[in-house]
Amino acid sequence: MSVAVASPPPWRRRITRAWLGLPLLALWRLLDLLVPKRLDRWAFFAHPLKPGQFVENARAVFEQVKHEPGLQRWIFVRGGHRPPGIEEGPGTRIADLDSLAGLWALARCGVLLLTNSTAMDMSLAWQGGGFAAPRPWFGRRVVVNLWHGIPLKRLFALAHPQQRHHGDRNRSRRRERRHYDGLVASSPVDSHAMAAIFHPLPPDRVWVTGLPRNDFLRMDEAALPAALAAELQRVRVLRQGRRLVLYAPTYRDASVARDLCYRFGDTEVQRLKLLLERHGAMLGMRGHYLANAPSPFAREHFDGRTLVDLDHASFHELAPLLRESAVVLTDYSSVYIDALYLDLPVVSFAYDLEHYSQRQNGLLYDMELAFPGPVATDFQALLAALEAILSRPACVPDERYRAAQRLFFQHGDAGNSRRLVERLQAAIAARSRR
Numbered sequence: 001m002s003v004a005v006a007s008p009p010p011w012r013r014r015i016t017r018a019w020l021g022l023p024l025l026a027l028w029r030l031l032d033l034l035v036p037k038r039l040d041r042w043a044f045f046a047h048p049l050k051p052g053q054f055v056e057n058a059r060a061v062f063e064q065v066k067h068e069p070g071l072q073r074w075i076f077v078r079g080g081h082r083p084p085g086i087e088e089g090p091g092t093r094i095a096d097l098d099s100l101a102g103l104w105a106l107a108r109c110g111v112l113l114l115t116n117s118t119a120m121d122m123s124l125a126w127q128g129g130g131f132a133a134p135r136p137w138f139g140r141r142v143v144v145n146l147w148h149g150i151p152l153k154r155l156f157a158l159a160h161p162q163q164r165h166h167g168d169r170n171r172s173r174r175r176e177r178r179h180y181d182g183l184v185a186s187s188p189v190d191s192h193a194m195a196a197i198f199h200p201l202p203p204d205r206v207w208v209t210g211l212p213r214n215d216f217l218r219m220d221e222a223a224l225p226a227a228l229a230a231e232l233q234r235v236r237v238l239r240q241g242r243r244l245v246l247y248a249p250t251y252r253d254a255s256v257a258r259d260l261c262y263r264f265g266d267t268e269v270q271r272l273k274l275l276l277e278r279h280g281a282m283l284g285m286r287g288h289y290l291a292n293a294p295s296p297f298a299r300e301h302f303d304g305r306t307l308v309d310l311d312h313a314s315f316h317e318l319a320p321l322l323r324e325s326a327v328v329l330t331d332y333s334s335v336y337i338d339a340l341y342l343d344l345p346v347v348s349f350a351y352d353l354e355h356y357s358q359r360q361n362g363l364l365y366d367m368e369l370a371f372p373g374p375v376a377t378d379f380q381a382l383l384a385a386l387e388a389i390l391s392r393p394a395c396v397p398d399e400r401y402r403a404a405q406r407l408f409f410q411h412g413d414a415g416n417s418r419r420l421v422e423r424l425q426a427a428i429a430a431r432s433r434r
Contacts (some may be wrong), residue, residue: 011100014080018126021098025124028103029135037110037140039428041072044113045097048120050289052081053316057146057184058115060212063225064417066092074105078124084316085227097134098124106134111428112143117173135172138179142427145183146212146420149334150190150408151197152364153250177201181427184420186210187410193364207423210409210416216319217341218414232320238308243281243326245386246310248318249296249349250333251288252356261296262331262351268379269297273306275383279390284310286321286335327389332356332363336371340405341412345395346373347385353377365407372401 007013015021044062047053054062054075065071068091075086076097088094095102106122114121122133177198183206185191195203216228224232235244249261264272276283282305287295289312302309310321318338322328328339329347336346348371350356357363367375374385389395397405405412411419 011104012096013100014096014098015100015124016098016127018128018130018132021124021126022132024100024103025132025134028107029137031103032107032134032137035107038072038108039110039142039432040070041074041109042111042113043106043109044073044075045115045121046075046077046081046083047289048116048123050312050316051079052077052083053312054083054086055316056115056148056213056318057211058113059225059317060215060417061113061146061420062086064212064421074109076102076106076122085225097122103134106136110141111424112136112141114143114145115148117145117176119173138176142181142424142431143179144207144420144424144427145177145180145198147184147194148213150186150211150337151193152332152334152337152370153362174200180205181431182207182423184209184211186214187406187408189407207420208410209419209423210411212417212420213317213319214338214341215414215417216317217322217338218412228317228320231315231317232323235310235315235320235324238284239282239324241280243279243390244321244324245276245281245283245327245329245390246286246321246325246335246339247283247296247329248286248333248335249288249331251290261294262349264296264301264379266298266301269301269307271383272386273303275386275390276306279387281326281390283307283329284321284325286310286315286318287312327386329386336373337408340372340401340408343395343397343401345389346371347382347389348373348375349382350375350377351379370404370407372398372404 015024044058047055062073066073071091073092075083075094077083077094078096078098080096082094086094095105097103097106118136119133123131124133125131178200180201183194183198183201185194185206185208188208191206191208195201195206216224221229221232252261272283285295285297285307297307301307315321318335322338322342322344325339325344327345327347328336329349330336331348331350339346348367350367376382376385
């Protein structure tokens with residue numbers, strides 16, 4: 001006997017068609033101008049490109065304030081997804097942004113905590129293709145961009161001209177930046193880079209609090225959110241006592257990249273596996289979260305023991321992987337900067353360094369200054385670098401390593417989220433006095 005499932009009321013039904021959604025978003029813009037804002041209602045957003053995942057800086061800030069009395073925390077999702085490990089309760093609500101109820105809730109929120117931009121964090125996809133996003137008014141709100149890492153690459157205003165044309169051609173995004181009340185940075189040097197990248201944001205609105213997500217690297221294991229603790233245990237099961245080499249290459253823009261990734265051949269994979277087995281190690285592949293990012297390895301290379309896939313669907317957060325890593329291997333991804341927070345040895349496999357620097361995104365910093373580990377430009381040099389690191393009993397950071405840490409981190413503790421919330425509360429208090 002089948003049981004009929006009650007359909008949601010009209011105001012909670014998802015808006016999936018452009019012919020309805022586009023006029024509604026235009027009306028919402030007017031509604032948002034008129035509706036009073038409440039500065040005790042904070043809007044968080046699920047990851048813009050990983051459906052249903054509430055992770056990284058946004059998750060860390062939420063964990064910091066999830067028991068704060070008198071605060072209403074709204075987590076906005078899209079596509080009907082629900083983030084795992086988040087329970088609704090007093091002061092915490094999960095809302096479908098692509099519904100009338102979600103749009104109404106967003107209009108009431110006086111604090112927006114972005115992870116990229118309103119165009120990405122609030123983007124609504126339509127059936128049959130296309131997308132659009134609500135365009136909130138900033139004047140009566142406190143808006144903070146938490147961002148999602150410490151940039152090593154040139155982005156937005158600092159990108160090469162062709163990259164800037166493809167990646168920052170939306171004028172509304174550039175105008176949006178000047179209205180941010182805060183933008184998170186990790187060090188004084190990083191704050192200067194972020195101010196330049198996010199031009200025309202005034203530099204005094206860059207907050208050097210440290211990245212909230214790095215709290216997950218330093219905090220006691222017992223204090224980790226349950227979802228992260230569970231991922232940590234799963235990594236340990238996969239390791240089975242072996243040392244983990246975490247390989248996390250960056251994503252390359254197909255419009256300018258010569259190769260979207262390095263393609264390891266069968267012979268190279270066999271040589272790599274022999275090296276790992278000799279040192280009681282394994283390699284975990286952490287690809288980019290973009291769905292069209294290719295893998296450096298063929299599917300048949302993954303054996304579940306020496307070479308494993310640490311995909312984003314299985315491991316939402318990077319912190320559990322880094323906490324269990326012995327070495328971090330990348331090219332130009334800022335994942336290695338997070339590894340410096342844990343004193344982990346790092347290796348760069350920069351097989352296209354010249355082309356990347358001159359024709360692709362380019363680098364904000366000279367690798368000699370910013371990368372305190374071997375920079376291998378071919379496969380043989382990569383093997384030699386891994387051999388040298390895995391042969392050592394432990395990593396002892398030298399002065400060059402410490403200099404890179406000072407470049408990127410003002411703080412090395414688990415208090416980044418607390419500092420961010422203190423700055424946010426001060427901005428809210430200042431807005432309330434206006």
